[in-house]
Amino acid sequence: xxxxxxxxxxxxxxxxxxxxxxxxxxxxxxxxxxxxxxxxxxxxxxxxxxxxxxxxxxxxxxxxxxxxxxxxxxxxxxxxxxxxxxxxxxxxxxxxxxxxxxxxxxxxxxxxxxxxxxxxxxxxxxxxxxxxxxxxxxxxxxxxxxxxxxxxxxxxxxxxxxxxxxxxxxxxxxxxxxxxxxxxxxxxxxxxxxxxxxxxxxxxxxxxxxxxxxxxxxxxxxxxxxxxxxxxxxxxxxxxxxxxxxxxxxxxxxxxxxxxxxxxxxxxxxxxxxxxxxxxxxxxxxxxxxxxxxxxxxxxxxxxxxxxxxxxxxxxxxxxxxxxxxxxxxxxxxxxxxxxxxxxxxxxxxxxxxxxxxxxxxxxxxxxxxxxxxxxxxxxxxxxxxxxxxxxxxxxxxxxxxxxxxxxxxxxxxxxxxxxxxxxxxxxxxxxxxxxxxxxxxxxxxxxxxxxxxxxxxxxxxxxxxxxxxxxxxxxxxxxxxxxxxxxxxxxxxxxxxxxxxxxxxxxxxxxxxxxxxxxxxxxxxxxxxxxxxxxxxxxxxxxxxxxxxxxxxxxxxxxxxxxxxxxxxxxxxxxxxxxxxxxxxxxxxxxxxxxxxxxxxxxxxxxxxxxxxxx
Numbered sequence: 001x002x003x004x005x006x007x008x009x010x011x012x013x014x015x016x017x018x019x020x021x022x023x024x025x026x027x028x029x030x031x032x033x034x035x036x037x038x039x040x041x042x043x044x045x046x047x048x049x050x051x052x053x054x055x056x057x058x059x060x061x062x063x064x065x066x067x068x069x070x071x072x073x074x075x076x077x078x079x080x081x082x083x084x085x086x087x088x089x090x091x092x093x094x095x096x097x098x099x100x101x102x103x104x105x106x107x108x109x110x111x112x113x114x115x116x117x118x119x120x121x122x123x124x125x126x127x128x129x130x131x132x133x134x135x136x137x138x139x140x141x142x143x144x145x146x147x148x149x150x151x152x153x154x155x156x157x158x159x160x161x162x163x164x165x166x167x168x169x170x171x172x173x174x175x176x177x178x179x180x181x182x183x184x185x186x187x188x189x190x191x192x193x194x195x196x197x198x199x200x201x202x203x204x205x206x207x208x209x210x211x212x213x214x215x216x217x218x219x220x221x222x223x224x225x226x227x228x229x230x231x232x233x234x235x236x237x238x239x240x241x242x243x244x245x246x247x248x249x250x251x252x253x254x255x256x257x258x259x260x261x262x263x264x265x266x267x268x269x270x271x272x273x274x275x276x277x278x279x280x281x282x283x284x285x286x287x288x289x290x291x292x293x294x295x296x297x298x299x300x301x302x303x304x305x306x307x308x309x310x311x312x313x314x315x316x317x318x319x320x321x322x323x324x325x326x327x328x329x330x331x332x333x334x335x336x337x338x339x340x341x342x343x344x345x346x347x348x349x350x351x352x353x354x355x356x357x358x359x360x361x362x363x364x365x366x367x368x369x370x371x372x373x374x375x376x377x378x379x380x381x382x383x384x385x386x387x388x389x390x391x392x393x394x395x396x397x398x399x400x401x402x403x404x405x406x407x408x409x410x411x412x413x414x415x416x417x418x419x420x421x422x423x424x425x426x427x428x429x430x431x432x433x434x435x436x437x438x439x440x441x442x443x444x445x446x447x448x449x450x451x452x453x454x455x456x457x458x459x460x461x462x463x464x465x466x467x468x469x470x471x472x473x474x475x476x477x478x479x480x481x482x483x484x485x486x487x488x489x490x491x492x493x494x495x496x497x498x499x500x501x502x503x504x505x506x507x508x509x510x511x512x513x514x515x516x517x518x519x520x521x522x523x524x525x526x527x528x529x530x531x532x533x534x535x536x537x538x539x540x541x542x543x544x545x546x547x548x549x550x551x552x553x554x555x556x557x558x559x560x561x562x563x564x565x566x567x568x569x570x571x572x573x574x575x576x577x578x579x580x581x582x583x584x585x586x587x588x589x590x591x592x593x594x595x596x597x598x599x600x601x602x603x604x605x606x607x608x609x610x611x612x613x614x615x616x
Contacts, residue, residue, distance in 0.1 A: 108164030117151035193255030222246035241296020280308030311368035340388035
């Protein structure tokens with residue numbers, strides 16, 4: 001099967017369930033013969049009271065003003081003695097100007113218009129200049145629900161009202177000319193900063209768009225894509241300076257505004273498919289991307305380097321000492337069960353030293369598919385995450401994707417954890433008046449014991465980039481990025497040293513270039529790891545997602561979701577009432593007891609025969 005369009009490799013920031021082929025085998029990986037329990041689509045505010053909340057995962061989150069916005073993903077909750085699963089169909093917001101704990105936090109919930117995609121493993125980008133958030137260009141259709149086709153291609157913008165709610169509008173509709181050569185995908189390494197968002201690689205699957213709904217497994221997409229939030233235009237470039245076949249999945253990207261004339265994007269981790277094998281990308285190998293010149297630089301990271309991983313989350317912030325720290329938390333190696341426990345750890349990549357520092361605490365609750373945001377100066381809010389220590393009885397599709405939600409209740413109430421970047425301690429409470437981020441003693445000790453003279457850089461060109469700095473107070477820093485600060489310095493000479501790999505192009509402003517097509521690879525299903533959860537065979541004819549009446553904002557009733565307090569907030573209640581809407585009572589499945597861990601081997605993907613299409 002040949003794909004006749006160039007494919008846009010857009011994917012989620014935080015990580016994505018199901019990419020790497022794990023060493024855990026599935027005794028029956030094929031899905032086509034299974035009957036998957038269905039859940040009628042319903043419009044919930046998505047706020048579950050504390051006594052019923054189980055887990056949420058695969059959402060996107062970002063900070064805009066004084067609010068943390070949470071969008072997309074899936075969640076599970078106790079419902080009259082059953083465990084129910086639901087896709088998120090509203091946008092949640094938490095006030096960051098007030099103190100709260102994860103047991104008392106108040107949520108705002110905003111409904112979405114009919115026709116708006118309800119996606120998991122998606123991204124949420126914030127354009128500070130316009131005050132708009134964007135979503136819909138990447139992600140996958142939910143695993144929970146009875147839709148027969150993926151969501152139509154479209155891009156949506158959210159205009160906050162300053163009080164935690166706002167209005168969703170269609171920025172690029174299904175008929176926009178952008179979709180003539182581009183399509184939705186997942187699993188890319190994504191970040192935003194300044195006026196643009198960038199996504200490196202990713203895949204297209206049967207769940208990402210109507211165009212690819214008949215793809216049996218996935219299409220591997222090379223290159224890097226830019227979305228300019230000012231012009232609302234997408235452009236592709238080849239990412240020739242990124243040497244892993246210009247492809248990666250399930251790793252992380254971070255915009256760093258503090259260095260370089262225009263700020264820099266760093267790409268790290270995840271995995272790469274080469275010669276029918278899945279290779280974890282070492283985390284001593286960091287890729288630096290300069291967006292205006294479209295140049296790539298490879299940089300070696302030293303110190304206590306983390307194990308290669310996927311579906312971790314990262315958050316970055318500049319310190320009061322002229323450094324920038326990127327905190328990486330969690331993830332896994334593609335295997336569920338006890339193999340994932342050692343990945344419950346936090347590492348700090350400190351810049352400009354490019355050295356990893358490990359935060360020591362005993363691993364206990366591994367998670368993946370979560371998101372992180374730097375908030376309140378010196379804190380990180382961790383949102384959601386699957387139970388990577390899930391026990392799975394069989395290789396059946398339904399058993400796997402249910403186990404990652406039902407194996408345990410999230411130890412973080414409402415799926416919210418707080419980590420203090422200065423004290424390096426976990427907490428259940430958020431403090432709105434925490435001071436600006438100051439380096440922890442571990443980071444201070446590193447710089448006291450090591451001379452940073454520029455010799456750590458792999459090339460003179462990269463050293464020169466990091467010689468240009470912009471440091472601002474860290475109060476508004478977030479995981480994806482604040483706006484860059486420009487000092488008017490010209491970008492590096494495009495004819496100069498480009499590090500170890502060429503990246504190229506005559507770019508004088510936003511990245512331009514030909515549309516990069518999809519080099520097509522298909523994974524043969526023969527006993528792969530749990531990444532198969534989100535790879536589904538093609539589904540039937542196209543029809544719009546049905547909706548029930550909107551339940552959001554001040555007009556929504558309480559019931560399952562806690563009760564509004566008159567200001568449009570939803571406070572998780574202690575009421576034991578979880579009745580379904582409209583008299584429906586159709587939980588996907590009742591989970592009983594713990595499940596033994598699965599075992600066995602795995603077979604990697606193979607390249608699909610046929611014609612591939614490349615951009616210029």
